[in-house]
Amino acid sequence: MIRQAWPKPAPRKRRHPVGFSDEVKAAVVWRSGGVCELDSCGRAVQIHHRAPRGRGGARLDWVNAAANALHVSLACHARIESDRSVALENGWLILRNGWRMASEVPVLRRGRLVLLDDDGHVCDLPYPVGGAG
Secondary structure (H helix, E strand, O other): OOOOOOOOOOOOOOOOOOOOOHHHHHHHHHHHOOEOOOOOOOEOOEEEEOOOOOOOHHHOHHHHOHHHEEEEOHHHHHHHHHOHHHHHHOOOOOOOOOOOOHHHOOEEEOOEEEEEOOOOOEEOOOOOOOOOO
């Protein structure tokens, strides 16, 4: 049997959280009331990242905040992932281009265009649909 002659390096600790914290999850579940936030189609069972975490996104604080989360049913989560152009148009997906955070991007939630905040609240738009934004 071959034995290692030097100690293995300790695994690197992540400096940034990889997903939503328990506090953020609780705020999102409270906001949804346990019902799908896309269209109230049924029980919400998954928390969807509007702006994906890939390519270094987990390093951005707002990517794991409540405004970037939607509590959705399995069917609606599949719908978001399968029709990305519609999801982008409705704010269910956000391109992480560095100039707009999730709290600044309107989202179609249960038939209404709204903003989500990082405290788990739903906010009316400060401007009319189609206006400056």
